[in-house]
Amino acid sequence: MLHIYCPHCREHREEEEFHVKGQAHIARPLDPESCTDKEWGEYLFFRKNPRGIHHEIWYHSTGCRKFFNVTRDTVSYEIKEVYKIGEQPQVVAKG
Amino acid sequence: MQRYSGFGLFKHSLSYHENWQRAWRNPTPKKKYDVIIVGGGGHGLATAYYLAKEHGITNVAVIEKGYLGGGNTARNTTIVRSNYLWDEAAHLYEHAMKLWEGLSQDLNYNVMFSQRGVLNLGHTLQDMRDIQRRVNANRLNGIDGEVLDTKGVQEIVPHMDCSANRRYPVLGASWQPRAGVARHDAVAWGFARGADSYGVDLIQQCEVVDMVIEDGAIVGVKTNSHGVIKADRVGCVTAGNSGVMAKMAGFELPLESHPLQALVSEPIKPILDTVVMSNHVHGYVSQSDKGDLVIGAGIDGYNGYGQRGSYPTIEHTVQAIVELFPIFSRVRMNRQWGGIVDTCPDACPIISATPVENLFFNCGWGTGGFKATPGSGNVFAATLAKGEAHPLAKPFSMFRFHNGALIDEHGAAGVAH
Numbered sequence: 380m381l382h383i384y385c386p387h388c389r390e391h392r393e394e395e396e397f398h399v400k401g402q403a404h405i406a407r408p409l410d411p412e413s414c415t416d417k418e419w420g421e422y423l424f425f426r427k428n429p430r431g432i433h434h435e436i437w438y439h440s441t442g443c444r445k446f447f448n449v450t451r452d453t454v455s456y457e458i459k460e461v462y463k464i465g466e467q468p469q470v471v472a473k474g
Numbered sequence: 475m476q477r478y479s480g481f482g483l484f485k486h487s488l489s490y491h492e493n494w495q496r497a498w499r500n501p502t503p504k505k506k507y508d509v510i511i512v513g514g515g516g517h518g519l520a521t522a523y524y525l526a527k528e529h530g531i532t533n534v535a536v537i538e539k540g541y542l543g544g545g546n547t548a549r550n551t552t553i554v555r556s557n558y559l560w561d562e563a564a565h566l567y568e569h570a571m572k573l574w575e576g577l578s579q580d581l582n583y584n585v586m587f588s589q590r591g592v593l594n595l596g597h598t599l600q601d602m603r604d605i606q607r608r609v610n611a612n613r614l615n616g617i618d619g620e621v622l623d624t625k626g627v628q629e630i631v632p633h634m635d636c637s638a639n640r641r642y643p644v645l646g647a648s649w650q651p652r653a654g655v656a657r658h659d660a661v662a663w664g665f666a667r668g669a670d671s672y673g674v675d676l677i678q679q680c681e682v683v684d685m686v687i688e689d690g691a692i693v694g695v696k697t698n699s700h701g702v703i704k705a706d707r708v709g710c711v712t713a714g715n716s717g718v719m720a721k722m723a724g725f726e727l728p729l730e731s732h733p734l735q736a737l738v739s740e741p742i743k744p745i746l747d748t749v750v751m752s753n754h755v756h757g758y759v760s761q762s763d764k765g766d767l768v769i770g771a772g773i774d775g776y777n778g779y780g781q782r783g784s785y786p787t788i789e790h791t792v793q794a795i796v797e798l799f800p801i802f803s804r805v806r807m808n809r810q811w812g813g814i815v816d817t818c819p820d821a822c823p824i825i826s827a828t829p830v831e832n833l834f835f836n837c838g839w840g841t842g843g844f845k846a847t848p849g850s851g852n853v854f855a856a857t858l859a860k861g862e863a864h865p866l867a868k869p870f871s872m873f874r875f876h877n878g879a880l881i882d883e884h885g886a887a888g889v890a891h
Contacts, residue, residue, distance in 0.1 A: 380784055380785050380786065381784065394784055394786060395786045398775060399775045399776040401730075416876050416877060416878070417876045420875045420876035420877075420878070421726075421875075421876075423819075423875075424728040424819045424875040425726050425727075425728045425875065426728065426729075426730055427726075428717035428727075428729055428730050428731055428777060429717075430715070430717075430718050430731075430779045433777055435776065435777070451776070453731075453776075453777050453778050453779050453780070454778075454779045454780055455780070456776075456778060456780055
């Protein structure tokens, strides 16, 4: 069971209260109309799937119902940091 | 290769079973192969077997970082069925089903394929409409299927609680009699033994650490224990690690790796002689020949490579099973484990050429790859042999995520496998 710190509630809560919403920091193309099929397909479907450090969005679905970012190791499942939407991660993968 | 037979069993019993030959060799890799297959699971070994048997390409190596069939082949819940909604998926899985039906004879290895039928339960009116649509689609594609009402389900599984006053009443089910289960390890071992008998080198404990790419074409792979091994073509069949392999080759795949858990109970007397699946309460259960209940459900929501899962998912799974079978509520669970499944956005696999010439990927089987093992190997072998996609594999190109031709099995079959 993951213990996740919600930066809005400022408390650690159990994993069951949260839903993971996938990769963080995906920028929507500024001008979707001018995207090629490849660019649009990659925006929609291609996700980072690292073995190691991963930045993802979590949703405190049965708590404050707010979104935030988590940096997590996908092998050990250790949560490295929690930060709000709009902020940048301090812990990043090497190389 | 010594053929296995009843007479052979008798003959070897006279020498106390001490003189059986090894099922496969443990060769030192050559410098160069026609085809290298990365990943020695069921799909990879099946690919090697059909390459040798159907296409006459025997200068083949299967490179496995652990031991044969030690990943998801050893971790699944062994369900085999082909009742998929969309034509592309239905044809592919039915191709596999037809191979399953003759597989033990073909391999001379008992894969214990038992066509005990699979029930996909419906608990709401919409479930039942979807089931009718799917069964109709299946029958038009020549796949067996029936829609059962509550009484029909109760006759097949008398121990299931089908009473109308449940929170999730069983309104009916789709029933595929030809579906069933198989012995997962035997599938990997049977294909390994078959491939080895044609001269395919099965190289274990050898991890691919990099791809050797020259002028946009692959020429070999770099391994941790045997240096660079060259090849004309390379096929990657690495399930949950496919994203990592693609990164080595310099491109990305639309895959996310998730833990998928399963659990087995203590062995009990025969009680369930079919496979029961429910998308709605989200669990599936069958009973193995040994007597343990084999239980599985959904993936953990987050990405993970840890081959273990989280407890809320197990709890949810067991809740679903107890909802269907209150009689199981005091059965004790024996073991629980996780495998890493590579899920695609449309819950269909990728069998495809890649941006790198002569490099092919067979991945993205997500939560339902076991049932496709022979079919997957068969079409991927044809793809590797000819250098272009087998007709059944064509719709499963990785480039469908660029051109929009997705095969959306998510709503139809993507939940419980």
